[in-house]
Amino acid sequence: MNVLMLGDILSRVGRKALEAGLPSLKGEYKVDLCTANVENAAGMFGVTEKVIREIKAAGVDVMTSGNHIWDKREGIRLLDASDDLLRPANYPPGVPGIGYTITEAGGSSICVINLQGRTFMPDIDCPFRKADSILSSMPSDVKIIIIDFHAEATSEKLALANYLDGRVSLLAGTHTHIPTADERILPQGTGYQTDIGMTGPWSSVIGVDKKQVIERFLKGVNVRFQAGGEDPCIEGIFAEIDDENGKTIRVERIHRFVDEASS
Secondary structure (H helix, E strand, O other), X not given: OEEEEEOEEOXXXXXXXXXXXXXXXXXHHOOOEEEEEOOOOOOOXXXXXXXXXXXXXXXXXXXXXXXXXXXXXXXXXXXXXOOOEOOOOOOOOOOXXXXXXXXXXXXXXXXXXXXXXXXXXXXXXXXXXXXXXXXXXXXXXXXXXXXXXXXXXXXXXXXXHHHOEOOEOEEEEEOOOOOOOOOEEOOOOOEEEOOOOEEEEEEOEOOEOHHHHHHHHHHOOOXXXXXXXXXXXXXXXXXXEOOOOOOEEEEEEEXXXXXXXXX
């Protein structure tokens, strides 16, 4: 099983990069399943129906998210209308949407779980215990389990990965928009990268126009952020996973510039 997980798609720049670059990337790696975090896909905050259509048309199979999924009312409504758009599973009971889904790809059943950290983030339910709860009810025929852990603290991400080592196939962090150079396979077979980066403008400050962010730091005054527009790229992680036991065999960090997306 070949899985591609993409970092946070940011605004129109990220969507155009996805449209221009994902098909060839999927062909090159013979991808069976592609996930992407979409919480910043519509104007940097949340999603809309139009944006979701664009992302799915580009070739994303399952969409994950994080704390910004709640930023647009239209996006919140979409959570209850789709089984391929996830919100973090450890939000308290009663919120819209689902936190994980089981889908078919490459002849196997795959579970995609979305979790959110609590360190320097909203104080929601425990992602460790929520992961335990989901895994305890997992059907026995589902061997491949991947997690998008949307979190701020690197320690929290690595701690959860080690806690779940051998129980999930792949855990990749999102949220910071900065890729980490620590892709690895943990001792019990779980593939891992602390943060898989961003699909959006590379020449920016975590996706935002550089001049605006510098002004904010210099003056301490809030300004209305706009997405950067230069050097669009796709970032993420590729994993080859054993269909029989769900262990990761190979991981590769992905960073591809997409020249066509700037047109």
